[in-house]
Amino acid sequence: MSKAVADAPPRLAPGKGRVLGQPVARLEDGPLVRGRGLFAADVNFPRQLAMRVVRSQIAHGRLVSLDTAEARALPGVVAVWTAAEVSDIPPIPFRATKVRGLEPYCQPILARERVRYVGEPIAVVFAEDAYIAEDAADLVVAEIDELPVVLDAAAEPAEFLPGNSTEPTIVRKEYGDVDAAFRAAHAVIELDLSVGRHSGVPMETRGAIARYVAAHDVLELHGTAKKQHWNRDEIARLLGRPPTGVHLFEGHVGGGFGVRGELYPEDLLVCLAAMRLDRPVKWIEDRREHLVATNHSRQQRHLIRGAVDADGRLLAIDDVFFHDQGAYVRTHGARVADLAAGMLPGPYRLPAYRVAGHFRLTNKTPAATYRAPGRFETTFVRERLMDAIAVRLDLDPIELRRRNLVTEAEMPHVRPVDTLGVDVVLDSGDYIGLMDQALAQFGWDAVQRDLTARRAAGDCVGAGLAFFVEKSGLGPSDGVRISIDATGGVELVSGAASVGQGMETALAQICAEALGVDYRRIRVVRGRTDRIEFGNGAHASRVTVMSGSATYHAALAVRGMALDTAAQLLQARPEDLAIEDGQVVRAAAPGVPLIALAEVARQMGPNSPLMRGRTPGLTAERWFYSEHMTYPYGVHLALVRIDRATGEVRVEKYLVANDVGRAVNPMMVEGQMVGGFAQGLGGALFEEFRYDERGQPLSTTFADYLIPTLSEMPAVDVLIAEDAPSPLNPLGVKGAGEGGTNAVGAAIAAAVDDALRRPGAIVSLPILPRTVRRHTEEPT
Amino acid sequence: MTSVAVGDETAMRRIGVTVNGTLQAGEVSVRLTLADFLRQDLKLTGTHLGCEHGVCGACTILLDGRAVRACLLLAVQVDGHSVTTVEGLAPSATVLHPLQEAFCAHHGLQCGFCTPGMLTTLVEFLKDCPDPSAEEVRVAISGNICRCTGYDSIVEATLSAAANMRDGS
Amino acid sequence: MKPPVFAYHDPRSVEEAVGLLGRLENTRLLAGGQSLMPMLNMRFVFPDHVIDLNRIETLAGIVQDAETIRIGAMTRQRDIADSALVRDRLPLLTEALAHVGHRQTRNRGTIGGSLCHLDPAAELVAAAANLDATIEIAGPDGVRTLSMAAFPRGFMTPAIEPDEMVTAVRMPLPQRGHGFSFMEFARRHGDFAIVSVAVLLVLAPDRRIARASITLGGVGAVPLRMVEAEALLVGHEPGAALFERAAETCRAIDALEDAQVPGWYRRQLAGVLMARALATARARAEGVST
Numbered sequence A: 001m002s003k004a005v006a007d008a009p010p011r012l013a014p015g016k017g018r019v020l021g022q023p024v025a026r027l028e029d030g031p032l033v034r035g036r037g038l039f040a041a042d043v044n045f046p047r048q049l050a051m052r053v054v055r056s057q058i059a060h061g062r063l064v065s066l067d068t069a070e071a072r073a074l075p076g077v078v079a080v081w082t083a084a085e086v087s088d089i090p091p092i093p094f095r096a097t098k099v100r101g102l103e104p105y106c107q108p109i110l111a112r113e114r115v116r117y118v119g120e121p122i123a124v125v126f127a128e129d130a131y132i133a134e135d136a137a138d139l140v141v142a143e144i145d146e147l148p149v150v151l152d153a154a155a156e157p158a159e160f161l162p163g164n165s166t167e168p169t170i171v172r173k174e175y176g177d178v179d180a181a182f183r184a185a186h187a188v189i190e191l192d193l194s195v196g197r198h199s200g201v202p203m204e205t206r207g208a209i210a211r212y213v214a215a216h217d218v219l220e221l222h223g224t225a226k227k228q229h230w231n232r233d234e235i236a237r238l239l240g241r242p243p244t245g246v247h248l249f250e251g252h253v254g255g256g257f258g259v260r261g262e263l264y265p266e267d268l269l270v271c272l273a274a275m276r277l278d279r280p281v282k283w284i285e286d287r288r289e290h291l292v293a294t295n296h297s298r299q300q301r302h303l304i305r306g307a308v309d310a311d312g313r314l315l316a317i318d319d320v321f322f323h324d325q326g327a328y329v330r331t332h333g334a335r336v337a338d339l340a341a342g343m344l345p346g347p348y349r350l351p352a353y354r355v356a357g358h359f360r361l362t363n364k365t366p367a368a369t370y371r372a373p374g375r376f377e378t379t380f381v382r383e384r385l386m387d388a389i390a391v392r393l394d395l396d397p398i399e400l401r402r403r404n405l406v407t408e409a410e411m412p413h414v415r416p417v418d419t420l421g422v423d424v425v426l427d428s429g430d431y432i433g434l435m436d437q438a439l440a441q442f443g444w445d446a447v448q449r450d451l452t453a454r455r456a457a458g459d460c461v462g463a464g465l466a467f468f469v470e471k472s473g474l475g476p477s478d479g480v481r482i483s484i485d486a487t488g489g490v491e492l493v494s495g496a497a498s499v500g501q502g503m504e505t506a507l508a509q510i511c512a513e514a515l516g517v518d519y520r521r522i523r524v525v526r527g528r529t530d531r532i533e534f535g536n537g538a539h540a541s542r543v544t545v546m547s548g549s550a551t552y553h554a555a556l557a558v559r560g561m562a563l564d565t566a567a568q569l570l571q572a573r574p575e576d577l578a579i580e581d582g583q584v585v586r587a588a589a590p591g592v593p594l595i596a597l598a599e600v601a602r603q604m605g606p607n608s609p610l611m612r613g614r615t616p617g618l619t620a621e622r623w624f625y626s627e628h629m630t631y632p633y634g635v636h637l638a639l640v641r642i643d644r645a646t647g648e649v650r651v652e653k654y655l656v657a658n659d660v661g662r663a664v665n666p667m668m669v670e671g672q673m674v675g676g677f678a679q680g681l682g683g684a685l686f687e688e689f690r691y692d693e694r695g696q697p698l699s700t701t702f703a704d705y706l707i708p709t710l711s712e713m714p715a716v717d718v719l720i721a722e723d724a725p726s727p728l729n730p731l732g733v734k735g736a737g738e739g740g741t742n743a744v745g746a747a748i749a750a751a752v753d754d755a756l757r758r759p760g761a762i763v764s765l766p767i768l769p770r771t772v773r774r775h776t777e778e779p780t
Numbered sequence B: 001m002t003s004v005a006v007g008d009e010t011a012m013r014r015i016g017v018t019v020n021g022t023l024q025a026g027e028v029s030v031r032l033t034l035a036d037f038l039r040q041d042l043k044l045t046g047t048h049l050g051c052e053h054g055v056c057g058a059c060t061i062l063l064d065g066r067a068v069r070a071c072l073l074l075a076v077q078v079d080g081h082s083v084t085t086v087e088g089l090a091p092s093a094t095v096l097h098p099l100q101e102a103f104c105a106h107h108g109l110q111c112g113f114c115t116p117g118m119l120t121t122l123v124e125f126l127k128d129c130p131d132p133s134a135e136e137v138r139v140a141i142s143g144n145i146c147r148c149t150g151y152d153s154i155v156e157a158t159l160s161a162a163a164n165m166r167d168g169s
Numbered sequence C: 001m002k003p004p005v006f007a008y009h010d011p012r013s014v015e016e017a018v019g020l021l022g023r024l025e026n027t028r029l030l031a032g033g034q035s036l037m038p039m040l041n042m043r044f045v046f047p048d049h050v051i052d053l054n055r056i057e058t059l060a061g062i063v064q065d066a067e068t069i070r071i072g073a074m075t076r077q078r079d080i081a082d083s084a085l086v087r088d089r090l091p092l093l094t095e096a097l098a099h100v101g102h103r104q105t106r107n108r109g110t111i112g113g114s115l116c117h118l119d120p121a122a123e124l125v126a127a128a129a130n131l132d133a134t135i136e137i138a139g140p141d142g143v144r145t146l147s148m149a150a151f152p153r154g155f156m157t158p159a160i161e162p163d164e165m166v167t168a169v170r171m172p173l174p175q176r177g178h179g180f181s182f183m184e185f186a187r188r189h190g191d192f193a194i195v196s197v198a199v200l201l202v203l204a205p206d207r208r209i210a211r212a213s214i215t216l217g218g219v220g221a222v223p224l225r226m227v228e229a230e231a232l233l234v235g236h237e238p239g240a241a242l243f244e245r246a247a248e249t250c251r252a253i254d255a256l257e258d259a260q261v262p263g264w265y266r267r268q269l270a271g272v273l274m275a276r277a278l279a280t281a282r283a284r285a286e287g288v289s290t
């Protein structure tokens, strides 16, 4: 064996394992189906106060005065704060941006002189219970001088502050000679496309419960999600405490989707209050607040131009877009605009590309990431462009894509553009192969014949498809510590978090496979800053890639230690031994247990003679580092029927095909696809945060913000491909969290166009019945 | 704020309600919702609040056997009645209700926030309709929003639970 | 989203309730709570007194006499939907109920509550108007009745005095074998309709239309009885062309206009749904299963 090979990091053999790759039942479900979960609102501490936020009812104005006297006088009210009481706390910082100059646009935890959106916190009330707190909040009187509102990000920028316009930055990326390509083009296609404002809207609203434990001088924050370590460090910094004196805890999280777990004003307010009022403080967001206070997302308008040769091959894309950021720049900085700009080219060979993303503030709720951020939007834009090119050149849309898709032979495909600060290198994939598989599974040709027949019978029906590339496994690092106790129980401590997607089961499966134990004996600890020093949380479909890989390495390390010790005890050679179901066995005789892992762990305890002079414990911590992201990909196919008379669009049939490299748990991956699709369907047809001309939000209840119910869901078919394992991690996995959502708007738009027999009819999302009705002919 | 005289029946009430088979007595403010009574006073936090305006279905409980939204009831209104919450569905600490079993087996939940409301709604539904079609299941829980699963797996789980319950009875 | 402070009363009889209504200011009656409770939770209303009708047992029940079915105000929507009697004699009502909210809200929501809330898009309001219901109203001077046509005073405002309450709704029984249809267009199943239509058709032995009732919900501030369209139909043989002509009367409607739905779209939906509902009602009247 050559030295180089011996040192290469171990890779998991391809194919299904005993537990990895199997659709095993989830570890999470037991308490959840019994109603014994611990969601934010389920956390209570003795003597806790309820916090209620007073929010601006005006979209833009000068805050003249706040009268809190009546609220303070209400029995049961302990304190009422305005900006004056928290002036020592800096605004909410950024986490994820390398764009400079955004600082003036950060959100203060309570509005100072100006209010900039309806829902902005202007005061907080602390009272004995939530009912009284709400009574008191209603008694706070705000005097606000209304100012003109900015609601259209594509309009001329206005002044944000003296010296700062509402356009803090333009995200620009460019490679190749775009102008030359357009000059040489056989045809140039131009489109004006928009995506509506919608967002994650998890079923659990946000919540934050803080308490100061004087006995240990520790400030605790409960009800957290996603980014505990970063949030811990920032809370500590903003409150002037050492990070070791602040701990964040994650219970159950009722859906994340990008919006949960960011650092919001309320998180700091409860922490500050717990310290200053010296009582635990609980804040639970109500649904109406959620719809105006928690991050919105998606709203963009793109003016895109594509240059193609006579065969329909892309020569260049030139895109100018306007990103509606809302009233402030929050923790994500300009990340969504950056992702949009970096990911727009998608799966196609594109010799030249230029993009200018105008990142603009408006008087609406601040925006940030939502499942497939920047990709749901740009897949819609790019695939609309591809459909328009096909029409212009009179080519079949599938043939057009075939000509432009990056081929397997071209992988890895380096694109001279970056996103999230790392270069885009499409790591692996057989795009055309997956498209063919998907067309076959959907029965595309049969569907086309069927459509012809149904149209002849008078039905308004159509089919469409859209290709997408996702990104996942954002680095730079993640660590996992695995320990085996003296009863053989395994504990896996991860710096990642769970947002309800099943990461505990996935990590346990990986650990079980590598270690040789029953995955149900593995206890996964996550989202707790008191159990592991560092962590990068759960977002950007990174957990399975990053924490999964760290888990694999840590499990192999523990396995190696266990075998070394067992070999010592058994007078054998470690390489002759293996671990099966928690028992050390001879590799040649796997059915005969020689010694239990529990016993090995006991022998490795601190008082064991074997350990003298060494660090005791059957435990290992391993870190996984990654410079590049891994790029899952796939294709969506939709069949829709339109009621000509009403304009209603029904999706009759849908296929999500997604290559995820390797599916750790196919049942959970399928769940991600179908659930992701449902959210995409919402953005394609139903969900929108609407505003009137004064910036008053119109979608403030679940009767106005329309989340798809079962009645709106079609049968969804899923094709999970594992054809292109990622070369970038030992498991070959790619994230599976966002592919189900990514191309829904694009595929449904294509199908609606096809049903209407009007190419290019759909230029914006969501596709409303009345818009479609405008395109159907008069009822007879 | 209205001041409350001691013993004012219009402001505070003593109530007695059978919850999951046990009589629970307590003194409540008349404006306390049933959902908050269950969650705060009885510490039965399995009844979730997803909207508090009657749309999402997360707070569904059984009132005298009927599925209703606990965010749209006052605690005083259930005085003398019987309430079943998700905590009361499993026959014991080691055995699950067939619907709970099926939700685990068919991946009928991801984050689990909507699950209690789904389960309580379906318990009533399967009592009325023990051998439902997929379409009937879809209608039965169209008033329960799930943001994670896309619902397919919930329908599957329900059909499988219904079959098991028919076999078992 | 917690209800504001109020005083709570749970009378045991209609007399007691009416007495409270007469004595107290700024009251709200709590029926099934499917509209009032969200409004309280969202603090859209601040009543000083909430009078809960759920403990008045006499207010619930469905009874038939020679010419009518009488449904107590506190009868749950679920019980009406399940009633074999209603299905047999007032199938339009049964069909309308399938569109009302969801299982959990119908289990609690009442017919009286829905009628008094008088949302222009509420299915039961349109159905009651189309069935020529009469409303029984109890007050300090006893019980009076009001036709459904006179019941709405304006947008979400019934013509009842502060010291009165609705105790029942009485529906005259349409001739057996009549045709009916309830249809609506909503963005999602179970949502309030953007437009709904209720149709009742009675055919004479010569197959001509003897009676036509058509009501649109959601398009105006109150349910719209389409008398012009009804007049156009009566005395004629049913047919697609006739139904289209009837539907054209929708073009003249002064339709509600709001941020989500423009007036032109409501008018179009009204015409489409009316023509479809007429066709269904006709098929049913002719004994063709649909």
Ligand code: FES
Binding pocket: B048, B049, B050, B051, B052, B053, B054, B055, B056, B057, B058, B059, B060, B069, B070, B071, B072
């Ligand atoms: S919390 Fe009761 S229906 Fe949503």
Ligand code: FES
Binding pocket: A203, A254, A255, A500, B108, B109, B110, B111, B112, B113, B114, B115, B145, B146, B147, B148, B149
């Ligand atoms: S499982 Fe998360 S809302 Fe249903």
